[in-house]
Amino acid sequence: MHQLTGELLNSRRRPATRHQKASPGRSVQIIFEDKDIIVVDKPEGLLTIATDKEKTRTLYAYLFEHVKSKKPPEMLFIVHRLDREASGLLVFAKSEISKRQLQQQFKEHNAGRTYLAITEGQLVRNQQTIESYLAENRMHRCYSTQDRSKGKRAITHVRVLKRAAHRTLAEVQLETGRKHQIRVHLAEQGHPIVGDQAYGSRTNPIRRLALHAAKLAFKHPRTGKSLEFVSQPPGVFGSLM
Numbered sequence: 001m002h003q004l005t006g007e008l009l010n011s012r013r014r015p016a017t018r019h020q021k022a023s024p025g026r027s028v029q030i031i032f033e034d035k036d037i038i039v040v041d042k043p044e045g046l047l048t049i050a051t052d053k054e055k056t057r058t059l060y061a062y063l064f065e066h067v068k069s070k071k072p073p074e075m076l077f078i079v080h081r082l083d084r085e086a087s088g089l090l091v092f093a094k095s096e097i098s099k100r101q102l103q104q105q106f107k108e109h110n111a112g113r114t115y116l117a118i119t120e121g122q123l124v125r126n127q128q129t130i131e132s133y134l135a136e137n138r139m140h141r142c143y144s145t146q147d148r149s150k151g152k153r154a155i156t157h158v159r160v161l162k163r164a165a166h167r168t169l170a171e172v173q174l175e176t177g178r179k180h181q182i183r184v185h186l187a188e189q190g191h192p193i194v195g196d197q198a199y200g201s202r203t204n205p206i207r208r209l210a211l212h213a214a215k216l217a218f219k220h221p222r223t224g225k226s227l228e229f230v231s232q233p234p235g236v237f238g239s240l241m
Contacts (some may be wrong), residue, residue, distance in 0.1 A: 047164040048081040088213025101221035111218035118210035119191040
């Protein structure tokens with residue numbers, strides 16, 4: 001059995017090094033922290049950064065309060081984002097230099113982001129790479145286009161880990177990190193992620209998006225040491241398969 005499949009079916013979140021309250025019924029887990037970076041496990045339902053409608057109840061806001069309370073106070077910078085409805089691993093930087101170094105790793109594909117997604121229906125191929133240009137309409141809904149002038153190049157690698165009667169568990173690796181990339185690419189294959197009503201899902205049995213950022217790998221921006229973090233998917237994922 002594949003390692004991530006085993007984790008999904010027997011999931012338990014490992015203890016975090018710190019615990020910080022995010023909102024009623026949810027918590028932010030700080031998995032790793034030093035003077036340069038913070039790696040966190042985000043719960044579903046929490047924005048990464050502020051929007052026009054929500055300014056304070058965000059992952060960035062909670063972590064900013066955390067680093068500001070240190071002596072001396074530290075800074076915080078966004079490296080990448082995770083959809084509000086998804087859960088899992090994110091890394092933040094504590095300096096502009098660390099931020100740029102980490103973002104360069106993602107851009108040059110020297111850092112890895114692995115997700116677990118449960119889709120509606122059966123994905124046809126056991127392994128595939130989906131490539132398109134992603135654009136966004138006035139309703140903030142993303143879609144694929146072959147017109148390079150309208151969209152940004154998006155590449156998603158998908159591998160089937162397990163099949164059930166009406167669903168598929170897939171391991172998804174991002175080569176690029178566009179807004180809603182995994183959700184759009186899977187939906188346009190005819191298999192939206194369970195609970196993703198914005199992109200055509202017809203079921204929502206666990207009352208959340210069945211997408212989890214399960215693994216994050218990169219080199220430490222200061223020391224160059226290879227780091228890898230794994231997050232157990234929520235226990236409710238097991239009930240879907």
